[in-house]
């Protein structure tokens with residue numbers, strides 16, 4: 118489903134990403150971890166054609182992301198608040214996306230109903246501009262937007278960051294539910310080892326731009342990651 122080959126990103130002399138090969142099959146919940154500056158966001162940004170690689174390529178469903186727009190129809194992403202339209206309210210933003218995705222009003226309502234618990238009555242019907250939302254609520258709007266339009270692949274950068282503990286648990290449940298019902302391929306970067314090991318089928322550890330572990334055994338994930346991060 119997703120294929121990364123000989124991917125390199127260099128800023129002047131510094132190589133910040135160097136991934137020889139990475140294959141992510143359909144429906145996998147793929148977790149990406151690594152210390153600050155390891156290259157997680159850079160990898161996601163290149164995979165979404167937001168940043169050009171120095172060399173190598175990324176394919177989503179057989180299409181080179183830098184050469185075609187086809188993959189965008191089936192890909193959702195929330196990396197940061199720059200992806201939102203901050204001058205709109207959340208309702209206006211969802212309505213705008215509804216039109217872009219060609220959904221009916223009932224489809225949009227059904228989509229937003231999946232987020233009732235996560236939104237906790239703070240997002241919809243509030244007449245508050247997105248720019249005035251708290252960081253956690255911004256994230257919730259972005260995640261709901263990323264999942265709109267029945268995507269096959271969804272990228273989430275640090276989805277648990279800035280969420281209160283109840284919202285973290287609700288988001289975890291939501292991702293597991295979506296994974297179960299829609300067979301979405303999730304790519305999730307996180308510093309939260311507990312959450313990421315709980316929801317992901319596989320965890321890749323980046324260090325200075327290189328993949329140094331590719332963990333698939335649930336039982337070993339936490340132990341290996343704790344050993345690496347805590348020592």
Ligand SMILES: Nc1ncnc2c1ncn2[C@@H]1O[C@H](COP(=O)(O)OP(=O)(O)OP(=O)(O)O)[C@@H](O)[C@H]1O
Nearest residue numbers: 128133151152153154155156157158159160308323
């Ligand atoms: N535009 C840029 N110019 C120069 N260096 C950059 C640029 N963007 C990213 N980098 C560098 O690339 C490296 C990887 O950064 P990246 O943001 O991908 O890491 P990360 O793993 O997402 O980190 P964090 O956990 O802190 O979010 C860092 O050393 C960063 O300083």
